[in-house]
Amino acid sequence: MQIKKxxxxxxxxxxxEAVVIAIAKDGKGRYNPITLGWTMITSxxxxxxxxxxxxxxxxxxxxxxxxxxxxxxxxxxMADAALFYGTNSGRDMDKMQEFPVATQPATEVDSVLLAxxxxxxxxxxxxxxxxxxxxxxxxxxxxxHVNTDETVKRLxxxxxxxxxGGVVAAKVDG
Amino acid sequence: MQIKKxxxxxxxxxxxEAVVIAIAKDGKGRYNPITLGWTMITSxxxxxxxxxxxxxxxxxxxxxxxxxxxxxxxxxxMADAALFYGTNSGRDMDKMQEFPVATQPATEVDSVLLAxxxxxxxxxxxxxxxxxxxxxxxxxxxxxHVNTDETVKRLxxxxxxxxxGGVVAAKVDG
Numbered sequence: 001m002q003i004k005k006x007x008x009x010x011x012x013x014x015x016x017e018a019v020v021i022a023i024a025k026d027g028k029g030r031y032n033p034i035t036l037g038w039t040m041i042t043s044x045x046x047x048x049x050x051x052x053x054x055x056x057x058x059x060x061x062x063x064x065x066x067x068x069x070x071x072x073x074x075x076x077x078m079a080d081a082a083l084f085y086g087t088n089s090g091r092d093m094d095k096m097q098e099f100p101v102a103t104q105p106a107t108e109v110d111s112v113l114l115a116x117x118x119x120x121x122x123x124x125x126x127x128x129x130x131x132x133x134x135x136x137x138x139x140x141x142x143x144x145h146v147n148t149d150e151t152v153k154r155l156x157x158x159x160x161x162x163x164x165g166g167v168v169a170a171k172v173d174g
Numbered sequence: 175m176q177i178k179k180x181x182x183x184x185x186x187x188x189x190x191e192a193v194v195i196a197i198a199k200d201g202k203g204r205y206n207p208i209t210l211g212w213t214m215i216t217s218x219x220x221x222x223x224x225x226x227x228x229x230x231x232x233x234x235x236x237x238x239x240x241x242x243x244x245x246x247x248x249x250x251x252m253a254d255a256a257l258f259y260g261t262n263s264g265r266d267m268d269k270m271q272e273f274p275v276a277t278q279p280a281t282e283v284d285s286v287l288l289a290x291x292x293x294x295x296x297x298x299x300x301x302x303x304x305x306x307x308x309x310x311x312x313x314x315x316x317x318x319h320v321n322t323d324e325t326v327k328r329l330x331x332x333x334x335x336x337x338x339g340g341v342v343a344a345k346v347d348g
Contacts, residue, residue: 002278002287002294002319007221010318013293014215014247014328016341018191040214041188042226043306047181050224050310052216073188076344104176113176119187120176129303131312132217136224138305144184145176154188158343167190169332170250170340 016156016167019082022051022137023111024069026062030094031103031112034059035086037157038134039071047141048126052134058091063137067125068109071139072117075152076166082155083162108142118152120145190330190341193256196225196311197285198243200236204268205277205286208233209260211331212308213245221315222300226308232265237311241299242283245313246291249326250340256329257336282316292326294319 023033038052049071053060063069074082084099096103102115106122113120123139130136153166197207212226223245227234237243248256258273270277276289280296287294297313304310327340 001322005320007318010293010320038214040212043308046306048306119184132220132222134217144179144181146179146184148175166344167341168344170342
């Protein structure tokens, strides 16, 4: 049975939520990563994915100016890097210098792939839409990459407070 | 290490993906549910969520005409209903009559809540954006509801082919 609750309480039931890391080149030539839980696929043909970035975030301007980005699906072992990239601002630091992870060059956009991620998608910024306090960036995928290790699994936010880790299928009764 | 792959192969690494059920009233007065894996939160203040619906889907016209809908987070025991609502069209049938589930009236929009879901969010259609072969519907949340049973967990698509079920946190080494 459903009972009415404040939005903030109701939405706390959403977890686990898969996260992505968006990486775009900033005006200083640095590859700036930001970890985001608000993301979705938005088109099959052509393939597109969207992310929501806070209007006041440094990454908002970086992605808008770059016009292209990589969307990495971090693996479940990348929780510490994902947490760092999601809770610090590239306005204040070179995030990938402060918390280095293995990268490879992207092939179609000026950005980097995360070598240990489950998969990476190179995106050209296709459109954007302001929704409340975030902007939706829609990226058209121009190249796709996967980890040669097929056993790696995605990283999720498991609970409020940035508790992150992997998930496995649960036995369902009912 | 990353290797380049076709998009369809790379995106198959995305799972598990949380699903939602969007319910809107159609022109015949029927509450039409559609199950969607492509969904995200898009704003904190005011709260908003987005869904992507195929341009050719019956639900696209239904949601656009209704201008409001409920977004239910189905629980892990609702896999059969979610599969039915996602793989049949309301153009051909009354989906909730063909596959009944427990409902409660919504309070702020003309739709229904799914009583056994983890949570339900009543939405007013705020904006929309065509992205490739889908349209993004952005809903402003005007009421939120949760299951009185706090132990219920969300339903996920676990693998290609609409394999659905629940997930639990995995122990992560590394």
